[in-house]
Amino acid sequence: MEKVDWHKNHINDNTIITDSYKTTQNVRRYFKSKFGEQFKFNRDFMHWMKNATGLTMGDASQEWIKCQKSK
Secondary structure, three states, X not given: OOOOOOOOOOOOOOOEOOXXXXXXXXXXXXXXXXXXXXXXXXXXXXXXXXXXXXXXXXHHHHHHHHHHHOO
């Protein structure tokens, strides 16, 4: 699996979530560009991200939407 620098690499829906995933400002910018200022990390979503190795950031976006609908 290609290494991703979560601080610097361009992130898009096709970016693969690697085992080196970090919750960075760059990742936050990606989600805010998709969902606006209402995007917030929460404990459950951060846990999901840590266990999402091999999935894409597009998958992560869908998971965030799913979490918001279940509130």
